[in-house]
Amino acid sequence: MKTTSVVIAGLGGQGVLTSADILAEAAFITGLDVKTSELHGMSQRGGSVTSDVRFGHQVFSPMVPWGQADCLVVLESTQVDINRPVLRKGGILITPDLIDKKDLLHHRSMNIALLGALSRHLPDIAEPAWIQAMRAHLTAAIQDVNIQIFLLVRKSQA
Amino acid sequence: MLRLMTTDSRLLLSGNEAVACAAYDAGVMLGTGYPGTPSTEILEHFSYLGGKAQWAPNEKVALEVAIGAAFGGGRAIATMKHVGLNVAADPFFSVAYISVTGALIIVSADDPGMASSQNEQDNRHYAKAAGIPLLEPADSQEAYDLTAKAIEISERWHIPVLLRLTTRVCHSKSIILRKSLPQPPSAPFFQRDIKGRVMIPSNARGGHRKLRDRLNAIAAWNENSGLNIHIPGDPSLGIIASGIACMHAREAAPKASFLKIKMAYPLPVETIRSFVNQVKRALVIEEGDPWLVEAIRAAGIAVEGKAEMYRFGELNVSRVQRIINQDASPEPVPPAGKLPQFCPSCPHRAVFETLRDLNCIVAGDIGCYTLGALPPFEALDSFVCMGASIGTGLGLRHVLPAEQAQKVVSVIGDSTFMHSGITGLVEMVYNPPATGHVVLILDNGTTAMTGLQEHPGTGRTLDHKPTGKIIPEDLAKVLGIQRVHVTDPTADRDAFRQLLSESLASRQLVLIIARRPCLLAAKLIRKQGRDPHSSSAPKKP
Ligand SMILES: Cc1ncc(C[n+]2csc(CCOP(=O)(O)OP(=O)(O)O)c2C)c(N)n1
Numbered sequence: 001m002k003t004t005s006v007v008i009a010g011l012g013g014q015g016v017l018t019s020a021d022i023l024a025e026a027a028f029i030t031g032l033d034v035k036t037s038e039l040h041g042m043s044q045r046g047g048s049v050t051s052d053v054r055f056g057h058q059v060f061s062p063m064v065p066w067g068q069a070d071c072l073v074v075l076e077s078t079q080v081d082i083n084r085p086v087l088r089k090g091g092i093l094i095t096p097d098l099i100d101k102k103d104l105l106h107h108r109s110m111n112i113a114l115l116g117a118l119s120r121h122l123p124d125i126a127e128p129a130w131i132q133a134m135r136a137h138l139t140a141a142i143q144d145v146n147i148q149i150f151l152l153v154r155k156s157q158a
Numbered sequence: 159m160l161r162l163m164t165t166d167s168r169l170l171l172s173g174n175e176a177v178a179c180a181a182y183d184a185g186v187m188l189g190t191g192y193p194g195t196p197s198t199e200i201l202e203h204f205s206y207l208g209g210k211a212q213w214a215p216n217e218k219v220a221l222e223v224a225i226g227a228a229f230g231g232g233r234a235i236a237t238m239k240h241v242g243l244n245v246a247a248d249p250f251f252s253v254a255y256i257s258v259t260g261a262l263i264i265v266s267a268d269d270p271g272m273a274s275s276q277n278e279q280d281n282r283h284y285a286k287a288a289g290i291p292l293l294e295p296a297d298s299q300e301a302y303d304l305t306a307k308a309i310e311i312s313e314r315w316h317i318p319v320l321l322r323l324t325t326r327v328c329h330s331k332s333i334i335l336r337k338s339l340p341q342p343p344s345a346p347f348f349q350r351d352i353k354g355r356v357m358i359p360s361n362a363r364g365g366h367r368k369l370r371d372r373l374n375a376i377a378a379w380n381e382n383s384g385l386n387i388h389i390p391g392d393p394s395l396g397i398i399a400s401g402i403a404c405m406h407a408r409e410a411a412p413k414a415s416f417l418k419i420k421m422a423y424p425l426p427v428e429t430i431r432s433f434v435n436q437v438k439r440a441l442v443i444e445e446g447d448p449w450l451v452e453a454i455r456a457a458g459i460a461v462e463g464k465a466e467m468y469r470f471g472e473l474n475v476s477r478v479q480r481i482i483n484q485d486a487s488p489e490p491v492p493p494a495g496k497l498p499q500f501c502p503s504c505p506h507r508a509v510f511e512t513l514r515d516l517n518c519i520v521a522g523d524i525g526c527y528t529l530g531a532l533p534p535f536e537a538l539d540s541f542v543c544m545g546a547s548i549g550t551g552l553g554l555r556h557v558l559p560a561e562q563a564q565k566v567v568s569v570i571g572d573s574t575f576m577h578s579g580i581t582g583l584v585e586m587v588y589n590p591p592a593t594g595h596v597v598l599i600l601d602n603g604t605t606a607m608t609g610l611q612e613h614p615g616t617g618r619t620l621d622h623k624p625t626g627k628i629i630p631e632d633l634a635k636v637l638g639i640q641r642v643h644v645t646d647p648t649a650d651r652d653a654f655r656q657l658l659s660e661s662l663a664s665r666q667l668v669l670i671i672a673r674r675p676c677l678l679a680a681k682l683i684r685k686q687g688r689d690p691h692s693s694s695a696p697k698k699p
Binding site for chain 2: 011012021024025028033034035036037038039046047048059060061062063065066078079081082085
């Protein structure tokens with residue numbers, strides 16, 4: 001099994017790190033080796049944030065090398081161009097444009113909606129692992145609506 | 159996070175959480191430190207697990223408290239970012255000569271690439287300079303295991319141990335298996351050892367010799383310590399690497415032979431010599447300074463290093479590939495991301511607008527407010543290191559012509575003031591410039607920059623419980639500062655501007671405390687029942 005590399009990008013405060021935590025947790029629950037890498041600090045004050053998640057049988061570096069991401073999820077359209085070079089040839093770009101506004105039941109849930117779209121491209125992680133991971137990383141008050149959004153998007157995109 | 163713990167104790171943890179987890183599992187009695195990216199979460203997680211964790215006013219005090227705990231026979235850990243070890247360097251060097259009774263672990267979290275630091279100093283130099291054994295984990299499992307190993311080494315040889323992490327170890331998550339770790343051999347108890355612990359010259363001379371003897375013994379032990387791992391592979395390329403660099407290298411050259419060094423000081427020279435003899439090309443892959451390669455060469459072993467350009471910034475798989483290919487051609491420059499900025503209603507904004515409008519010369523400091531150097535403010539003229547604003551402001555005042563000197567203001571955050579600003583005020587009273595001076599404390603009631611930690615001025619402990627509170631205006635009055643003002647800079651902009659102008663014109667020593675809570679901190683303080691583990695901005699969906 002080859003290592004899968006995902007990069008999640010956006011601006012501080014958009015939920016990049018939470019999305020990465022959920023993806024990593026889902027891979028972890030699946031029983032895979034997982035590594036994540038992210039930068040804290042200055043980047044929290046509205047600056048660019050990226051988080052790398054890699055999973056497979058054995059992962060060495062926690063950082064996704066440029067041009068080798070299988071999937072790139074970008075939460076903010078202005079951040080697409082600066083992150084695009086991380087994607088491999090034929091890699092999958094996931095942006096807010098893909099999301100049908102009627103599926104976005106909560107205005108702060110774009111990150112979860114995009115995870116729903118991403119999940120379609122990650123066959124190694126089954127739906128129950130995603131749901132368990134969201135329950136672990138979202139506060140109780142917002143769990144159900146976010147899981148609903150995740151599933152709507154996961155199923156709506158043919 | 160431990161609440162996600164599965165029954166078989168397989169956990170997904172960051173390197174920082176793994177260090178905390180090992181410290182907790184090994185019965186560490188006290189964790190002390192000062193916040194600093196990328197080290198901050200170690201103590202927060204230690205506290206979350208139930209360990210006794212404390213923020214000290216600065217790293218020097220933190221290390222001194224840990225030293226005392228180890229003198230008393232307890233297991234203690236002091237955590238800091240790389241530049242924090244500069245602040246703690248005085249006790250760090252001296253304690254190397256002293257026998258510690260319990261375990262003393264110093265964690266330095268280095269920041270190659272400067273994701274959020276003012277320099278990328280390589281603290282491996284400190285291990286050699288002070289004579290303190292150095293352990294370097296490459297992922298969370300190693301962070302866990304080496305924390306336990308550091309305790310073992312410290313207690314066996316009565317020596318402090320430096321655990322050096324880097325950003326991508328601290329803030330990367332990977333899987334660990336939690337173990338049952340050996341517990342402290344005995345309960346704390348004071349045993350007098352004046353010769354061993356009072357570093358007057360007559361005792362310190364013996365202390366230095368004892369240190370070198372211990373290091374020789376540890377060097378011999380390290381040859382078979384099990385900490386330096388030979389991973390057999392194609393002998394045409396042999397890579398010697400430590401820390402995260404080893405992970406990048408194993409991905410970049412999966413077929414190569416590897417010698418992974420987890421304890422680089424004292425160096426396992428014979429282990430390295432025998433590895434080098436078995437391979438055709440021996441290459442050292444290390445992040446930061448050419449520290450390992452120079453140490454190996456000094457031992458008379460011929461090894462290849464990296465081109466000078468790879469001293470700068472972090473390594474990654476692509477850069478390691480280039481090092482292996484001896485490619486020193488210019489690297490593609492990644493596009494710049496969006497710079498961070500003040501939160502929309504940050505109280506620092508009002509202050510920097512005023513400083514800009516009054517065309518002040520601003521001796522700055524470090525915190526969120528350092529963003530005042532960026533457009534649209536560009537109203538912060540220098541930043542050297544924590545606490546330097548007051549000293550550098552005074553120095554400017556002493557030499558500049560009067561009309562410029564009168565425009566100099568020192569600007570410092572509340573946490574930074576507690577850390578190392580107080581001695582600056584003492585200097586100001588003791589050596590006042592002819593034109594007077596104005597110090598502005600930006601008191602937002604938190605250590606915002608590193609993720610909203612408490613400090614002695616908030617009156618709350620690391621885990622947000624009430625405790626003694628230091629009041630800067632009272633302190634300033636006791637020090638004899640003539641004019642002390644406390645004001646909310648956002649309440650009345652014109653009044654604030656006028657106060658600052660008058661202070662500058664007064665030719666007196668003035669302290670203005672601009673007090674207005676950080677909005678993010680205020681929110682957290684309101685919902686006290688919050689998960690103390692998530693110290694940074696509140697969780698988003
Ligand atoms: C010696 C040292 N220790 C720690 C740090 C990390 N650090 C940077 S700014 C800062 C404190 C910021 O708090 P404050 O001064 O209150 O300003 P704020 O961010 O709240 O505006 C810290 C701890 C550092 N740069 N240097």
